[in-house]
Amino acid sequence: MNVTVNGRQHAFDGDPSMPLLWYLRDELGLTGTKFGCGIAECGACTVHVDGEAVRACATPMSGVADRKVTTIEGLSPDGSHPVQKAWHALNVPQCGFCQAGQIMQAAAMLAANKNPSEAEINQTMAGNICRCGCYQRISAAIKSAITGA
């Protein structure tokens, strides 16, 4: 099977049940996508598959055959995605370990819905845990990305 990751096509002939997460991290060396739980509970491994946010830890390789995967490394060449810019402006991260997942989730949300309500933001982002507790700034950064402020 083939899979496209950040615009590059790769052939894969390993275990089709292997989660995309371990393929990205162990085989492609794309360690920006993080492991936090392995059971789709924390969102640290969030990537885009054909533009939609998915948990790479719960997505088998067979599920991404001939599909386009975007990881945090491929979101923008220089950190200029509006979500990344807002994150930087508001100093969102603490340890930063959850942030790739948070950013990928927020970016997918805004791509699908340019102006989510507070409730929609909370609902969409509730799958992404930040143990350091950056939620207040995550919320503020999403709102700032919406308005482009």
Add this chain to the structure above:
Amino acid sequence: MKTIIENVSRRRFIVGAGGLVIAAQFISLKSFAEMHEDYKTGAGAMPHGVVTDPHVFVTIDKNGLVTIIASRAEMGTGAARTTLPLIVADELEADWSRVRIKQSPGNEERYGNQDTDGSRSVRHFIQPMRHIGASVRLMLAMAAAKHWGVDVSDVEAKNHEIINKKTGAKIGYGAVAVEAMALPAPSADQVTLKTADQFRYIGKGTIKPVDQKDIIMGKAVYGIDAKVPGMRFAVVARPPVFGGKMVSYDDSATMKVPGVEKVVVIEGTPAPAKFAPLGGVAVVAKNTWAAMQGRDALKITWDDGPHAVYDSATYRTQMEETARKPGVVVRNDGDAEKALASAAKVVTAEYYLPHISHAQMEPVSATAHFANGKLEVWAPLQSPGGTRDELAKKLGIKPEDVTVHELLLGGGFGRKSKCDYAIEAALLSKAVGAPVKVIWTREDDIQHDFFHTVSVERIDAGLDQSGKVVAWRHRSVAPTIFALFVPDPKHESALEMGMGLVDNPFDIPNLRCENGEAEAHTRIGWFRSVSNIPHGFAVQCMVAEIAQAAGRDPKDMLIELIGPPRIVDPRKSQDVKDFWNYGDPFESYPIDTARLRGVVELAAEKSDWGKPLPPRHGRGIAVHRSFLTYVATVVEVAVDEKGKLTVPRVVTAVDAGFIANPERVHSQMEGAAVMGYALARYGEISFKNGRAQQGNFDTYKVTRINESPAQTEVHMVPHGLDVPSSGIGEPGVPPFAPALCNAIFAACGKRIRSLPIGDQLST
């Protein structure tokens, strides 16, 4: 006066002769410690103390690029890689845009203490880092003065340049870097620190966290991200019960899993095992997934050992019984027993706080390569230097043959102070003859944690006719962290008792603290703010309970208990042994009730304490001094008819002495509220048959964005450099849970005495 004259003359001499060493033979050199008599910390007493040699921490290249070494662990507070370096840069008059940060390896002989723990980074290293920066500034000035043939007093460093005050000529740092950095370190009495009004970065909070850009682009490298050519991946099946052992295993199915290469037994160490691995059976494979599949296929027979019967519910009952009987007296002012017996009213409450797990976002992980008698390790470590020594000991090699590469920590909270995972990686690399990365799954991380202790706290307070508290007896029962280090210690250590038990600041004439026996049945370790969590919870909930019993406002009750402005010195109380004051001198960091009261009043004022709230809303307040910092928190909650809890607002007041980086203080306090909410609302690891019952975020819940405190406001008490900096990473945590539970009581009349809150509000 004499020092100054000597300074001046020596400087002249040095510039003229071009060297310090000769001069040093004539004039005694003042040490860093002597020069900072007015700013004494416990830093020097830590293993390997403080290194203030600028050559160890700063290099400048010919283009003027300044490299500052970060020698402590960066786990999200910003202290190691942002705040300490910006302190150096400010004193160095460097332009931050021309500064790079480089992480040091683990090596305490060279860098001084690296144990990033106990909220010590800024409080122990602000002065050394200032000194280092100012030393380099002087060295650059000396080199430039020599270049122009003028006295060093005729030149001045400003924003990456040296200015000739007489001619107005300027020379960039890069142009004199080689000469400057070839100079020996100036003696401490030659070095002039800036005054606070000259600071450009210190205290401003304007510097972006150093790794932030890399983090948001997915380029920051954490311990779990280490890449070493030829590296294998391993997961370990560990004994499900602490103290258990592998009896036999069958790996025939495992070896059939494609990608699995080898199965290796890791020996456990009998307790007390400090940070040694738990032992077990490791599966080494070509990738993490294959290793995990291989582990699932193992058939292992365990001997569960002596803790196979550990049941946390039964144990709780046992601890409660202990707390209902007298324990060892660990502080005794006046006669609490007599005063309780004759009190007009006695308020008694028992509080329970279960084990909790750190659940830092990055599960522990380490990569090791052992070859030719030498070991290299890449890992997220709170104590890279200490880990190096532990690794050397375990492998029977010299510390010089161990290189510990410190990578970013995806959270630490105390878990990554214990290097068992690095030892596992080292043993596995040695066994397979290749680099090995050990991955802990989330279940591994939660179930084999060094858990926060479990505790029962019982307080009896006696009130006189007028409602004044005249007696206080606090019994604390909790297994100790010291079970890691000594056989069966049974009692809390002086360190633990010094975290909110014997350092009780209240103005009560008859105050008695006792500690009952408790045995550790699992690995106990320190968790962000440690014993301050149970002690602070009990004390601060009790204040509100007393207020209720006396018909008083909880904040007024708290202020009354804190009493008049004074210094409370637990060392003067009877039966207090080895009061440690977080390892810092009491003279620099006394228990000052004026500051304690100050944060209470600040938080109350900013939170509109006393102003009306909608129905089923309530405010709660709590204050706690920990890690030498005073924090008061007001939590506002709403509890609806069904018991649904929301937290619209949190107001925190912090007195941490001089604040070096207010922006990161904000983030730490915001985070402390979120972590405080998690431990209060959900935090529990329970045990049955010796086994932790929770394993991942589905069963061990933590705060999510949709229930998180919506707004946390942080107010800092402003201080100059005359009030020494104190801890930031931990002190925000202890007051949160009691303030929350006090708010819940105010909102709906339900008193929570047992954590977690769980579904107690809906029943």
